[in-house]
Amino acid sequence: DGGITQSPKYLFRKEGQNVTLSCEQNLNHDAMYWYRQDPGQGLRLIYYSQIVNDFQKGDIAEGYSVSREKKESFPLTVTSAQKNPTAFYLCASSYEGRKGDTQYFGPGTRLTVL
Amino acid sequence: DAKTTQPPSMDCAEGRAANLPCNHSTISGNEYVYWYRQIHSQGPQYIIHGLKNNETNEMASLIITEDRKSSTLILPHATLRDTAVYYCIVRPGRGSSNTGKLIFGQGTTLQVKP
Numbered sequence: 001d002g003g004i005t006q007s008p009k010y011l012f013r014k015e016g017q018n019v020t021l022s023c024e025q026n027l028n029h030d031a032m033y034w035y036r037q038d039p040g041q042g043l044r045l046i047y048y049s050q051i052v053n054d055f056q057k058g059d060i061a062e063g064y065s066v067s068r069e070k071k072e073s074f075p076l077t078v079t080s081a082q083k084n085p086t087a088f089y090l091c092a093s094s095y096e097g098r099k100g101d102t103q104y105f106g107p108g109t110r111l112t113v114l
Numbered sequence: 115d116a117k118t119t120q121p122p123s124m125d126c127a128e129g130r131a132a133n134l135p136c137n138h139s140t141i142s143g144n145e146y147v148y149w150y151r152q153i154h155s156q157g158p159q160y161i162i163h164g165l166k167n168n169e170t171n172e173m174a175s176l177i178i179t180e181d182r183k184s185s186t187l188i189l190p191h192a193t194l195r196d197t198a199v200y201y202c203i204v205r206p207g208r209g210s211s212n213t214g215k216l217i218f219g220q221g222t223t224l225q226v227k228p
Contacts, residue, residue: 006157031214042201042218043158050214058215090157094214102148103216105157 003027004106006091011111013085021076021109023091032074033092033103036060043090049074050096078111085113117141118202123223126196132189134222136202139183145206147178148216149187151198158201158218161187192226199223 004025013019023032031050035043045058049068063082068074074093078085088110092103119137126132138147148163162169162176164185169176175188189196201221205214 004157033215035216042220043216045215048214088155092157092216096214101214102160102163103214104160108155108157110155 004091004093004104006089006106006109008109009107011109013111013113015113016080018080019078019085019111021078021089021091021111023074023076023106024072025074025091025093025106026072027093027095027104028071029093029104030071030096031094031101032068033094034058034064034066034074034076035090035092037088037090037108046076046089085111087111117204117217118219120200120202120219120222122220123225125225125227126189126192128194128226128228129191132192132196132224132226134187134189134200134202134224135184136187137184138202138204141182141204142206145204147176147182147185148203148205149174149176150201150203150216150218151196152201152221153198161200192224194226194228197224197226 007022033048034046037043044060046064047066049055052071055068065077090108091106094101094103146163146165149161150158152158162174164176178185199221201218
């Protein structure tokens, strides 16, 4: 936790439906990140944003979209174009400044596509 | 690709110190060593990080060798709640041209036993 919330904790969707995962932080962090974790694997970067109204693709952005309209919020949409959406999704944030840039993670959302 | 090497698993008796090694022989001068841990089905938790000096906080100590090619995370009095996967990560410091992404390898599964 540490001021980063993700909802819901578990999410079920039918194949072909878009779904949006929420990520909110009250840490006044500038940067936010979305990672995906598959069973027994490390984390892979989907998208990241270093300032409001700007974001960049990570290593596995295909089939995902994001927005960063507010500093506190960085929602991730898993579209029907994502071929294997079932995974554990983690949001992180960091303070890009003189205090350093340690990333802190939310509790995660486990998405299952049926 | 992860730039660190960790043993896949370790056991530790409850109440004893847990010493988790990490090799990072290709680390660059401006790269930090970070440690996170992940308890099953939760988001990664930041533990500690360092550049070249040893570091200590309320959770753990980080010992970095003089040549910076390896480090050891020390949990001074392990409890059953410390059972988790521990990740050692190297990443560039602030100001470098990088995405900020964290590259998680396979980590070390620490099992604390009563």
